[in-house]
Amino acid sequence: MTDDNGRGGSAAAGAGRAALPDTDRIRRAPKVLLHDHLDGGLRPGTVVDIARETGYSGLPESDPERLGAWFREAADSGSLERYLETFAHTCAVLQTRDALVRVAAECAEDLAADGVVYAEVRYAPEQHLQGGLSLEQVVEAVNEGFREGERRAYAAGRRIRVGALLTAMRHAARSLEIAELANRYRDLGVVGFDIAGAEAGFPPTRHLDAFEYLKRENNHFTIHAGEAFGLPSIWQALQWCGADRLGHGVRIIDDIHVAEDGTVKLGRLAAYVRDKRIPLELCPTSNLQTGAAASYAEHPIGLLRRLYFRATVNTDNRLMSGTSMTREFEELVRTFHYTLDDMQWFTVNAMKSAFIPFDERLAMINEVIKPGYAGLKSEWLFR
Template identity: 85%
Template sequence: MTSQTVPPGIPSSDQIRRAPKVLLHDHLDGGLRPATVVDLARESGYTQLPDTDPEKLGLWFREAADSGSLERYLETFSHTVGVMQTRQALVRVARECAQDLAADGVVYAEVRYAPEQHLEGGLSLQEVVEAVNEGFREGERLALAEGHRIRIGALLTAMRHAARSLEIAELANAYRDAGVVGFDIAGAEAGYPPTRHLDAFEYLKRENNHFTIHAGEAFGLPSIWQALQWCGADRLGHGVRIIDDIRVREDGTVELGRLASYVRDKRIPLELCPSSNLQTGAAPSYAEHPIGLLRRLHFRATVNTDNRLMSHTSMSREFEHLVEAFGYTLDDMQWFTVNGMKSAFIPFDERLAMINDVIKPGYAALKSEWLFRQTASTSPSAPPEG
C-alpha cells in the first residue's frame, strides 16, 4: 500500500480532543461546571444543594443521574435551574459553556434551553434570551483569544407538560437573526405527545423556521412517527428507538421497517447521545448502542452529549467510548461530524463553509499526522555511524 491508500487508524485520545467536532444536542442547564453551581448558589442564596464542595457535588450529579431513579435524575436539574435565575448567572453559564465546548474541539454547537424555566428571579422571556446570547458571544470571543474557534447557535425549548409552546416558538422566531437558530420541545414523552403542540409547529412551518423534537428515547416508534408525520420535525432529538423498526436476521442481513426506511431515505438527522442513552436505559452498553448499526446502515446519525454534567461527558469522551466500542477511525469521526454540520440549523452556504474550511482540513491534518507517525514507527532505524 502506498502512503496515499493507507487508511487512517484509530485516533489517540489527544487526536480525538483536537479533532473538529459538531454538537447538535446539548442542554445548557445540563452542562454547568460544579464549581459554578456552588458559586451561583452562594451568590443567589440558593441553599438546597446536596453538597457545597465542587468535587463532591460533581460526583453527586453523576451518581444521581446513574441511579436509575427518575426522581433523583430530575432533581439534578432542579439544582442547576435553581441557580440560573438572574441575568448574571445566565451570562456566566452560557459563556463558560462556549469556552468548555471550544476547549474540547467543538467548532459548531447548538445549545438548547427552556426560557420559561428561568423566570423566578423576575426576568422576562426576552431578557433570558438576550442574557444567554450575550454569554455565548462572550464565550466565543474568549475561546478565540485562547486559540479555539467556535460558533454557537441557541435552540429555544418549550416543555411538553406546559402550555407555552406557541409563545416560545414566537420567541424563537423573533430572535432568529440574533443568535437563535431554531426551536425544540422537551420533557416526558409518555402522556405528553408532540401533537399537543401542533399550533407551535404549524406556526414555525409558516415562518419557514427550523425545529427539532425530543422523540424516540423513552416512548419509542409512535413518538418518532408523530414527530415526523404530524408535526414535521426537521430532526429527531435522540431518535435512538428507531432501532425498534430494524430487524437483524440470524444470517446477518438487515430488514428495515417502513418508518426506519423513511427516516433513512429522507436523511432525517438523529441526535444520538450514547452516554445519556445508557443512563435512561435506551441502550445497555456502548458496544450494544444502536449507533453502531445505524452508522453501518448509513442513517444520518450524529454524536451528541445531551447533559455533560449529569453524564460526566464531553464530545471527546463520547467519541472515545465509540472508538473503543466499535474501532472507529478518524474517517468515522469525520463522517459523524460532517453529518452534524449538514444537519445544523444555519444557512446552507455557512454549513458548507464550515465543512470545507474547518472540518475537512482539520481531519486531513490529523490523518497526515497519523500516517507520519505510522511511517516513522515502521521505518528501519538509520545505521549507527562508523
C-alpha cells in the same frame, strides 16, 4: 469518505488498531454538537458559586468535586424521569441575568476547549423566570454569554460558533409563546426551536399549534422523540409535527430487525427516516443512563452507522453524564474501532444538519472540518 449516503464510509472495517485515534487527536479533531442542554452542562464549581451568591440552599453537596459526582450518580438511574430531577438544582441557580451570562460564556469556552467548532445549545426560557426576568431578558442574557464565550475562545486560539435553540417544556402550555420568541430572535443568535421533557404522556402532538406556526414562518425545529418512548413518538414528531431533526431518535432501532444470519430488514418508519436523511441527535452516554441502551456495545449507533442513517454524536447533558464530545468519541472508538474517517463522517453529518444557512454550513465543512481531519490524518504518515 465525505457523504452520508454510503459512499466511501470506512466504519473501520479492516482498519488496524494502530490507526485508531488517541485521546489527544480526538480532542483536537473539529467536532460539531447539535444536542446539548445549557442547564445540563454547568461546571460544578459554578453551581456552588452561584448558589452561594444567590442564597440557594438546596444543593446536596457544597464541594464542587463531590457535587459533580452526585449529579452523575443521581442521573445514572436508568430512568428518564429520575434523570430529569437533577435539573431542579441547575435551574435553581440560573434565575438571574448574571448567572445566565456566566454559564453561557463558560459553556462556549468549555466546548471550544473540547474541539467543538459549531454547537447548538438548547434551553427552556420558561424555566428561568423565578428571579423576575422576562422571557426576552433570558434570551438576551444567554445570547450575550455565548458571544462572550466565543470571544474568550478566540483569544485562547480556538474558534467556535454557538447557536441557541429555544426549548418549550412538553408538559407545560407555553410552546406557541416560546416558538414566537424563537422567531423574534431568529438571526439574533437563536437558530431554532425544540420541545423537551418526559415523553410518556406528553406527545408532541399537544404542541401542534407551535409547530404549525414555525412551518408557516419557514423556521427550524427539532423534537425530543424516541428516547424514553418508542416508535409512536418518532412517527408523530415526523408525520404530524414535521420535525427537521429527531432529538435522540435512538428508539428507531425498534423498527429494524436483524436476523440470526445478519440480514437486516428495515420497517417502513425506519426506511423513511433513512431515505429522507432525517438527522438523529444520538447521545450514547446519556442513553445508557436513561435506559435506552444497556452498554456502548449494544447502543444502536453502531448499527445505524453501518446502515448509513444520518447519525450524529452528541453530549446531551455534560454535567449529569460526566461527559464531553471527546469522551463520547473515545467510547465509540474503543467500542467500534472507529477511525478518524468515521469521526469525520459523523461530524459532516452533524454540520449538514445544522440550523444555519446552507452556504455557512458548506463553508464550515470545506474550510474547517475537512482540513482539520486531513491534518490529523497526515500525522499518521509522519510518525
